[in-house]
Amino acid sequence: MLEAARREERRVGRLRVNAQSPFEPWPYVTSLLAVGGALVVGHLIHPWLGIENVDLVLLTAIVAVAVRFGLWPSLLASVAASLGYNFFFMEPTHTFTIADPTNVAALVFFIVMAVLVSNVAAQVRTQAVAAMGRARTNELLYAFSRKLAGVGTLDDVLWASAYQTALMLKVRVVLLLPENGTIAVRAGYPPEDLLNDADLAAAKWAWQNDRTAGRGSDTLPGAKRLFLPMRTGRGALGVVGIDSDKPGPLFTPDERRLLDALIDQSALAIERVHLVEDMDKVKRTVETDRLRSALLTSISHDLKTPLAAVLGSAGTLRDLAGNLTDAQKAELLGTIIDESERLNRFIANLLDMTKLESGAVTPNASPMDVREIVGSALRRAGKILGRHHVELALAGELPMVELDAVLFEQVVFNLLDNAAKYSPSGSTIRVQAWRDDEFVALQIEDEGEGIPPDQLERIFDKFHRVEKADQVRAGTGLGLAISRGFVEAMNGTVMATNRADRSGAQFTIRVPIPAQPKRLDTAA
């Protein structure tokens, strides 16, 4: 990062030298050397080719100088060439006097020619340099906007904007954004947290009036920085503050244009982030509202039903004990225990869901044998599966996979619970595990009615339940959503299908086998 920044700095630095050069002596020295060389060549060809060709040699040197170094060096070359021409080639030679009046005319024409050629060539050069500069500016702007487009968070956008602007214009940059009714520094390059009072006043003025303020402007010119509003079509977003160690005006007109373009790009990027945040917020709000109402419905039913059964049974036992047979008492006690356990599962589900929602699920994965977890899940689900026959078909050889045993056991438990809930008593629930290419697959099949094809995905939504007209299922509508959340947290997948061989739902979990499963030496 630092290295890249340094490279960038060097590149931008080079560009600036080209755009606006301070006085440098060597173009002039080179110009004089070029003229000197031309005079030598002229002297050599003069005896054979005549004085006209000497003119051309000198003009060539002047054009070359003009194209390479621009107007002023080429004018110097013109003067030097005309003096040299007079001195070395016009009678009387080796003096600056001119004997023949026709030669005076020739020299005048030469000088006029030289100056004209210098001018034209220098103009061409200026245009070429300007075009190159513009192309470079566009390229930089393009790179800048692309950089910003790839950045996700507001802080990153602000930092990138400040950093790039500072580098490209060789200035110091602070970015201020609205905060609690005023504006405050949110980013800067070099990093800067606080502004002095004059600067803060200028920044606020720029923000409130949506106009430039501070150094070099009409308003509060005493401030250290120049503050420019950042805005898009939808309104003002913040303020950019610029300063530099350079005395005098902060920018050339070119730089000012570049700055405006950079500010526009930054403003667009900031607005983009704002819009994404707003959209997320709206989505979350809608989602939360939906969740809340579903939660209320679910709680009112799933929480109150078992509670009513518990309270009713306990009350009956206390108040009517004298009229109850032992069998009836035992049944009421059984109801209390069963319903309490249901309540406990429901609350556990709510807790799991809350953990998933808040991103608090961090799998603690280690190599696990899926079959062992199936075994412990079956033990936990023993009571729930009491009225079903469970058939196991687990492959004899299965590689270990990276799993959080506690989470995975919960997933298997939920799927078993689901299967028991949606298939008739006495039917078979089949649990199979096998190696499926680079995955270990675990499948739980029931003999229920299956899942309507349009709901195969939606059953994994929170609080979704396959609606049935004649009965309400005693579930939370959370088990499958939790299962999917947990499995995905462990890099696996879970999907629902319907059985091909008969009616019934089929849930398949796939967990990737680690690239290099450890070989275990079990002979030890």
Next chain:
Amino acid sequence: MSAAPLKVLVIDDEPPIRKLLRMGLSTQGYDILEAPNGKAALDLLARNPDLILLDLGLPDIRGHELLRTIRSRNDSVPIVVLSSRDDEPGKVEALDLGADDYVTKPFGMEELLARMRAALRHQLQIHGERPIFRLGDLSVDLVRRIVKVRDKEIKLSPKEYDLLRLLVQHAGKVLTHRFLLGELWNDLTDAQYLRVYVRQLRQKIETDPERPHYVLTETGVGYRLRAPD
């Protein structure tokens, strides 16, 4: 149970839970000392309870801290902790700090009593284990190193036998992965090894190794051999 009733110190801040434990435990002939917080618990420690039931979620002190303090003052009293669901790391930490076992809330009284019995039994047996251990169809002769299932002798590799011996010596008690790895390999080896040996052992002694009846997995914590009835 011996003539003098065993004293159980119940440390829990919830009155309904203390009431439940008082009733449930007294039916089994235990004497109950109740502490609603850590401070009271430490005071009652002076009365030399025979077993401690400790709820890890206390108002005045972190349960694990209290556990550490209790262990520093009494390193032999069996401690069974009451922990919440989904806190496997907390359970493992408690076991590492010297708790003997745990029960997850909400718990059934029967389960709790079984855990307490296992913890007490282990303490009583420290000085002399029964030579032949029987559990259902399984019998393990710890002196002659003979393992039988339905009266048929089973061949175990030395490591498999050591694993079974540890489980038998702590029958009914949960043994953490770390404890088993440390005992069997004298080294904190990868828990994978342990899983492989447990699987092999189950295949030799369980009727249905996929649905083990003897060697139970305590997910996220360790293994437990079912307590003999």
